[in-house]
Amino acid sequence: MGWVLLGLCVPITLSANAGTPLMWAGILHLTLGNLMIGLLEGGLLIYWLGLRQWFFWCALGGMIVANYASSWVGYLILAAVKGLVQSITLLWLKPFFVVCLGVSFLLSLLMEWPVVRWILRCHGKSWKQALRRTFQLHAVSYPLLVAYYFSASGVSLMTDFDLVDTQELIPSRSCTVYYLSIDGASVMRSQIGSEHVPEQVYELEPDSRHDRLFIRSDEEALYDLWLLKGGSPKDQEAQILLKDVTNMAVVEDSQKAPYPHIQPQGFPMPRTTGLHFGEVPSLWSETNSIYRTGFWPVEGLSANADSLRRFQASLETPFLAWSVRNAVEIDEDLLLFQLGPHQICLMHPPTRRLALFALGKGPVVVASR
Structure with a gap:
């Protein structure tokens, strides 16, 4: 051989x-x-x-x-x-x-x-x-x-993590997740740790699988919910959906590209789901977390190179490969991210626990009001 x-x-x-x-x-x-x-x-x-x-x-x-x-x-x-x-x-x-x-x-x-x-x-x-x-x-x-x-292959997501109920991964402060339905025709809202059924808050026309939600701040220091449409930077189009959804959220304003050698000029911000990888921001802090997501499925979710917490969660096999996108740290070492085309997950890396929060795409997390 x-x-x-x-x-x-x-x-x-x-x-x-x-x-x-x-x-x-x-x-x-x-x-x-x-x-x-x-x-x-x-x-x-x-x-x-x-x-x-x-x-x-x-x-x-x-x-x-x-x-x-x-x-x-x-x-x-x-x-x-x-x-x-x-x-x-x-x-x-x-x-x-x-x-x-x-x-x-x-x-x-x-x-x-x-x-x-x-x-x-x-x-x-x-x-x-x-x-x-x-x-x-x-x-x-x-x-x-x-x-x-x-x-x-990368199989650590399947072999090294325990799949648990979402009630085992509840942040210390209340968070709400807005996300698109699988077909992209609805904007859904669900509170992490709550037993209530996700509710539809906006109807859309189904579009690209790379569409996602993001947050922009207004003049009154409140935050509006926006939809980013389009697959490539040239085709991007932003549309405001809901005003004043929260008073605390991650606002994307950096022009730094996660992989400068791909596009030295940097990616336009915000980035669609396909390009939304790199350092993972923290919901409650102005600095990024110790985690990052990679371009390829095998890179998955990992700790930064200078972190003492060595771990990697990925899935890339001949049968199935899932990229990690749209990640955010919602509490200390508690992450929410999109896995593959339509899974929204919660993960606590130190205890190797993983939960399927919802089926959907393009999520954004905000502080509950």
């Missing part, structure tokens, strides 16, 4: 314009990796059955072709069900991955089974015997492939 060793040994620098380890691992697998797996599985068949002459080359060539075919079919299936996969939430995350691992193993097994049967035709093997040999091959190669992708 030379491709596995190559993927583990070659250092990959994580930056916004270089991609992530998982992206490069996938490219390596779809190009050279299948060649190495095919040689491994073909070699095992030759060793187990003592194949000679013509059947020697049939085993090697057949398994190489079978692995390329199964990998590309799997890639196309993932692309086809992308919309369905994005509907998964934290509540079903672990069962989803167990199912994905099982289904991918089964699909690969079924696709390579006829090839193994064709290779074993000289030995008069039945379809049942060919299936047993195919299973044995996968019992060797599949764990190696899982380990390879696992080493390049």
Whole structure:
């Protein structure tokens, strides 16, 4: 498995314009990796059955072709069900991955089974015997492939955090969250720690998935709720929705870009959801918190490099990847952020607790009045 060793040994620098380890691992697998797996599985068949002459080359060539075919079919299936996969939430995350691992193993097994049967035709093997040999091959190669992708993935959000009820993560001071519904057609309001059902406070026309809410201050030192529309900085459009919603909120007025090498001139502020990452502001302080969010899903949510609290929460796998956006610290070490396209979450990093607060996007947190 030379491709596995190559993927583990070659250092990959994580930056916004270089991609992530998982992206490069996938490219390596779809190009050279299948060649190495095919040689491994073909070699095992030759060793187990003592194949000679013509059947020697049939085993090697057949398994190489079978692995390329199964990998590309799997890639196309993932692309086809992308919309369905994005509907998964934290509540079903672990069962989803167990199912994905099982289904991918089964699909690969079924696709390579006829090839193994064709290779074993000289030995008069039945379809049942060919299936047993195919299973044995996968019992060797599949764990190696899982380990390879696992080493390049970010799974700490799934493995290192406990999913708890929102009532376990209540800030010491009352906070209200405004956010867009999943379809972007409604502005919802919900108080953190309250049992009341989220209420609709404004109706909108559904628009870009990058739309989000933000706060601007008025001349009377009160804060108005605004909607930021558009996917790219050139298409941004701001619209005021509600006036005087609070007397304390995070107002975005910095022109500093979180990754200056992407756009040296800086991002226009406020930034849409797709670009709203970087240092995490604090609701009750004029200075930023010790936390930051990254551009790529694997960067997720982490503590700043100069912080003594080392941690990272991320999810980037071949099956599912969620970016962290629109984060704010609402109490000491208590964060609210958007996870993926439509989950609004609460997190307390020191105790590794995570809660699904609401389904929606583009949230903004204000002090309750």
